[in-house]
Amino acid sequence: MAAHAHKVKRYRGIMDWLTTVDHKKIGILYLIAGALFFGVGGLEAILIRIQLIKPMNDFVGADTFNELITMHGTTMIFLAAMPMLFALMNAVIPLQIGARDVAFPFLNALGFWTFFFGGLLLNISWFAGNVPDAGWTSYVPLAGPTYASGHGVDYYVLGLQIAGIGTLLGGVNFMATIINMRAPGMSFMRMPMFTWTIFITSVMIVFAFPVLTVGLVALMFDRLFQANFFETASGGSAILWEHVFWVFGHPEVYILILPAFGVISEVVSTFSRKRLFGYSSMVFATVLIAFLGFMVWAHHMFTTGLGPVANALFSIATMLIAVPTGVKIFNWLFTLWGGSIRFTTSSLFAIGFIPTFVMGGVTGVMLAVAPADYQYHDSYFVVAHFHYVIVGGLVFGLFAGLHYWWPKMFGRMLNEKIGQVTFWTFFVGFHLTFFVQHFLGLLGMPRRVWTYLPDQGFDNMNFISTIGAFLMGIGTIAMIINVIVTSAKPRNALADPWEDGRSLEWTIPSPPPEYNFKQLPLVRGYDAWWKEKMEGKTEMTPAEPVGPIHMPSPSILPLVMSIGLFIAGFGFMYDKLIVTFVGMAITLGCMLLRSVFDDHGFHIEVEEQEKGVQA
Amino acid sequence: MTTRHVYENVEMGLKRMKRWRFAKRLLPLVAGMMLLLSGCGRADLSTLNPQGPVAQEQYNLMKLSIGIMALVVIVVFAICFYVLIRFRRRKGDKTIPKQVEGNHKLEIIWTVIPIILLLILGVPTINTVFGLAKDYSDDKNAIQVKVIGHQYWWEFEYPEYGITTAQELVVPTGKKIAFDVSSADVTHAFWIPAIGGKTDANVGVSNKMYLEFPNEGVFRGKCAELCGPSHALMDFKAKAVDQASFDRWVAAMKAPAQMPEDAELAKTFENMCLSCHAVGETNSGASAPNLTGVGSRQTIGGILYNDETPVEDNLKEWIKDPLAVKPGATMPTAEDLGLTDEQLDGIAKYLANYKLDY
Numbered sequence: 001m002a003a004h005a006h007k008v009k010r011y012r013g014i015m016d017w018l019t020t021v022d023h024k025k026i027g028i029l030y031l032i033a034g035a036l037f038f039g040v041g042g043l044e045a046i047l048i049r050i051q052l053i054k055p056m057n058d059f060v061g062a063d064t065f066n067e068l069i070t071m072h073g074t075t076m077i078f079l080a081a082m083p084m085l086f087a088l089m090n091a092v093i094p095l096q097i098g099a100r101d102v103a104f105p106f107l108n109a110l111g112f113w114t115f116f117f118g119g120l121l122l123n124i125s126w127f128a129g130n131v132p133d134a135g136w137t138s139y140v141p142l143a144g145p146t147y148a149s150g151h152g153v154d155y156y157v158l159g160l161q162i163a164g165i166g167t168l169l170g171g172v173n174f175m176a177t178i179i180n181m182r183a184p185g186m187s188f189m190r191m192p193m194f195t196w197t198i199f200i201t202s203v204m205i206v207f208a209f210p211v212l213t214v215g216l217v218a219l220m221f222d223r224l225f226q227a228n229f230f231e232t233a234s235g236g237s238a239i240l241w242e243h244v245f246w247v248f249g250h251p252e253v254y255i256l257i258l259p260a261f262g263v264i265s266e267v268v269s270t271f272s273r274k275r276l277f278g279y280s281s282m283v284f285a286t287v288l289i290a291f292l293g294f295m296v297w298a299h300h301m302f303t304t305g306l307g308p309v310a311n312a313l314f315s316i317a318t319m320l321i322a323v324p325t326g327v328k329i330f331n332w333l334f335t336l337w338g339g340s341i342r343f344t345t346s347s348l349f350a351i352g353f354i355p356t357f358v359m360g361g362v363t364g365v366m367l368a369v370a371p372a373d374y375q376y377h378d379s380y381f382v383v384a385h386f387h388y389v390i391v392g393g394l395v396f397g398l399f400a401g402l403h404y405w406w407p408k409m410f411g412r413m414l415n416e417k418i419g420q421v422t423f424w425t426f427f428v429g430f431h432l433t434f435f436v437q438h439f440l441g442l443l444g445m446p447r448r449v450w451t452y453l454p455d456q457g458f459d460n461m462n463f464i465s466t467i468g469a470f471l472m473g474i475g476t477i478a479m480i481i482n483v484i485v486t487s488a489k490p491r492n493a494l495a496d497p498w499e500d501g502r503s504l505e506w507t508i509p510s511p512p513p514e515y516n517f518k519q520l521p522l523v524r525g526y527d528a529w530w531k532e533k534m535e536g537k538t539e540m541t542p543a544e545p546v547g548p549i550h551m552p553s554p555s556i557l558p559l560v561m562s563i564g565l566f567i568a569g570f571g572f573m574y575d576k577l578i579v580t581f582v583g584m585a586i587t588l589g590c591m592l593l594r595s596v597f598d599d600h601g602f603h604i605e606v607e608e609q610e611k612g613v614q615a
Numbered sequence: 616m617t618t619r620h621v622y623e624n625v626e627m628g629l630k631r632m633k634r635w636r637f638a639k640r641l642l643p644l645v646a647g648m649m650l651l652l653s654g655c656g657r658a659d660l661s662t663l664n665p666q667g668p669v670a671q672e673q674y675n676l677m678k679l680s681i682g683i684m685a686l687v688v689i690v691v692f693a694i695c696f697y698v699l700i701r702f703r704r705r706k707g708d709k710t711i712p713k714q715v716e717g718n719h720k721l722e723i724i725w726t727v728i729p730i731i732l733l734l735i736l737g738v739p740t741i742n743t744v745f746g747l748a749k750d751y752s753d754d755k756n757a758i759q760v761k762v763i764g765h766q767y768w769w770e771f772e773y774p775e776y777g778i779t780t781a782q783e784l785v786v787p788t789g790k791k792i793a794f795d796v797s798s799a800d801v802t803h804a805f806w807i808p809a810i811g812g813k814t815d816a817n818v819g820v821s822n823k824m825y826l827e828f829p830n831e832g833v834f835r836g837k838c839a840e841l842c843g844p845s846h847a848l849m850d851f852k853a854k855a856v857d858q859a860s861f862d863r864w865v866a867a868m869k870a871p872a873q874m875p876e877d878a879e880l881a882k883t884f885e886n887m888c889l890s891c892h893a894v895g896e897t898n899s900g901a902s903a904p905n906l907t908g909v910g911s912r913q914t915i916g917g918i919l920y921n922d923e924t925p926v927e928d929n930l931k932e933w934i935k936d937p938l939a940v941k942p943g944a945t946m947p948t949a950e951d952l953g954l955t956d957e958q959l960d961g962i963a964k965y966l967a968n969y970k971l972d973y
Contacts, residue, residue, distance in 0.1 A: 062844035062942040232819030278717035305822035308748035362684035371743040374812020378839040444808035449847030
């Protein structure tokens with residue numbers, strides 16, 4: 001065979017990480033970068049809460065505060081939450097569907113590096129002294145060239161544009177992977193719930209992110225080339241930006257929360273030793289939530305003045321989402337019902353997720369009542385609501401998922417004792433921080449205020465909220481300590497470390513060899529591994545004979561391409577044409593290289609497989 | 616709103632859901648939560664202490680939705696706690712629980728009940744959406760007010776009377792006030808929580824909204840859309856007075872402006888201040904707040920309270936360095952203007968004494 005002629009390409013050390021196209025390593029890269037940005041965003045949150053600990057505080061000034069809230073929101077959504085989801089997607093999805101890698105490994109690496117350099121560009125704004133300060137929503141005219149004349153919002157526009165490319169590539173990739181690369185026998189209705197939610201999420205990314213891209217291009221043209229998309233005086237429309245942003249922004253909320261739903265489904269089912277209750281209704285609910293998620297963006301704009309017809313329609317459409325979400329909640333509860341529930345850090349986070357997310361969900365329905373929303377809108381009630389959904393939902397889901405799949409990713413079990421500390425401090429701190437914020441909003445405190453006058457009934461609750469934020473900080477530090485402590489331990493996690501694993505990732509070693517499955521497994525039903533275990537088998541039935549395994553070659557091009565975009569970003573921003581050209585030349589040059597030189601990858605021969613190549 | 620009222624309201628809301636027989640047992644809990652809610656907040660600020668029919672209608676919807684949602688939360692919490700206690704794994708338990716695929720009856724129940732609950736919530740929602748969208752801009756009995764948001768102050772124009780004021784909205788009780796809300800620079804949002812919900816002040820297009828003030832009093836208003844560094848400080852006051860008093864206020868606003876008695880000071884005031892500001896008819900259409908009767912307003916700059924510090928001192932603090940009070944404000948400092956301390960004192964004194972009798 002001709003392909004055998006290609007010799008095995010492998011790098012060692014740092015070069016290995018810079019050139020890897022292995023989904024497991026890319027997952028780890030996403031995790032490291034996401035955790036880094038989570039730390040930055042968390043620090044910003046702590047500074048925000050310190051500023052608000054007492055009325056008329058002057059810990060940070062008004063300008064800095066607006067920069068902090070803008071960067072906190074943008075960082076947490078785009079640079080912490082999304083990449084950490086991508087970390088789990090990368091680490092788990094190919095294993096769950098019985099595949100050797102994603103459909104487009106090169107694209108996968110490119111997606112990571114563009115995200116990383118986009119995020120880096122955005123955060124360099126802190127050092128450049130021009131920080132975005134118009135909120136993570138960057139409403140114009142405040143974010144337009146007249147009222148944000150510095151380079152701050154340029155960093156937002158270009159940073160997100162570059163990072164957005166990465167997300168879009170990831171969405172395309174996972175959609176293709178899940179459609180095409182499932183192991184023999186794994187029909188759609190046999191896919192694990194996490195795979196389902198990632199599939200739907202990927203579809204949503206593919207439909208929603210181009211909208212953001214278009215919006216950002218328009219804003220970029222307004223800011224850099226004096227276009228008039230959003231300039232009312234010249235015939236543009238500022239409200240158009242609100243529409244564009246939320247047509248992307250609302251599906252984005254579901255892009256964030258659906259994977260968490262998937263994680264919870266897996267964790268709840270494993271740790272109660274029970275099949276997921278109502279699997280098919282779960283799938284249907286997920287699809288319905290995604291569909292409705294595209295129909296409700298204007299509930300972010302009830303006070304914009306769209307008129308009663310739009311407000312009424314979007315009210316009802318928004319309320320409808322409660323129905324499939326409720327289905328999910330009850331399905332989880334009834335998965336636990338009659339089960340044999342084991343409490344681990346992972347299952348604690350999953351179980352803590354259920355009531356917390358319900359609280360975020362019901363305030364969501366309350367917000368959907370448009371006339372009442374005239375009161376809630378842009379008040380601390382909204383801040384409380386979306387933190388309940390995003391932190392109480394997504395972040396709890398992430399913590400549950402990380403503790404659950406950590407042994408699979410790294411071959412080591414996280415320490416349970418420290419894990420419990422993480423859970424309890426984070427859980428209590430979270431509710432302490434955000435529960436009172438509902439009432440702050442109802443009492444008349446607007447959001448995004450850098451300070452407040454005394455004696456308005458805000459003082460005590462703000463104090464409590466800040467204390468809670470510190471507790472959450474302690475929880476996060478406990479998690480970091482846990483990771484450090486664990487990494488010093490030997491790599492001895494079993495293939496099925498929780499003993500009750502149900503899906504394919506638990507059939508292969510922890511961490512898996514770089515080719516994942518020596519032989520692709522034959523899937524004979526839902527919960528493929530559980531089914532085999534229950535029939536007394538100790539491994540999956542192979543669907544192919546042992547043979548050489550074809551692998552994609554590592555490549556430095558994704559990194560270089562992203563650096564090109566990063567350089568071009570600065571050129572655009574500071575109006576240095578030459579820098580733009582250099583950057584774009586690097587990127588386009590890499591694309592040319594990639595197009596003209598075929599890379600057929602390499603094969604791992606059977607003998608080498610026996611040696612056990614570790615990821 | 617007394618506790619009894621709240622209790623009755625909740626009870627009425629719950630009666631509509633007869634399926635929930637056990638609801639009665641939960642009532643004390645719900646009522647307790649309502650008590651917690653209705654107990655809090657300043658009467659001139661909190662949305663939970665509605666001081667007008669618009670806020671009241673919104674509050675009613677809030678109560679209805681909180682009632683329904685509290686029920687949902689309680690059901691979920693109850694099942695959750697029961698499950699966690701009842702189905703814990705005992706040490707060394709190796710048994711495999713029954714693998715249940717699902718249950719059609721249960722799944723239909725938890726699809727249909729939420730739909731019913733949403734119908735109960737959805738109908739009054741739509742009703743109120745259309746009710747609150749009523750346009751009173753052509754109503755002869757309504758008072759028309761044009762609200763214009765500026766970084767970081769509010770301008771109130773009364774086109775029927777040809778007067779303009781800033782930072783302190785004055786309205787008569789018992790009449791519908793038809794607002795036409797827009798912005799001169801960036802997006803703001805016009806919000807008087809105790810009287811009614813907010814609407815955005817957009818550039819280039821205006822939003823219509825009405826409010827009613829049945830009770831006399833001064834209510835706190837806020838900007839609710841991030842509009843720059845001093846967004847947090849973009850407060851205003853809405854003062855509701857009886858009709859006779861309102862008429863006197865209009866007359867006083869229309870009366871010729873009082874200028875400083877001292878001719879020298881009047882000239883300084885005209886040169887330094889009236890290039891942007893206005894008093895009475897002078898320099899109407901100005902780009903900065905109208906100062907007619909500024910001495911009788913409750914605050915200077917929306918946030919320096921004259922009942923805490925004398926108005927004259929507040930004025931001095933403001934004029935000396937507006938940016939220290941409101942970061943990002945466009946008014947130049949006294950030093951930039953080249954005002955001497957003497958002139959500053961004179962202007963502050965004049966403005967502090969510029970009161971309207973109404």
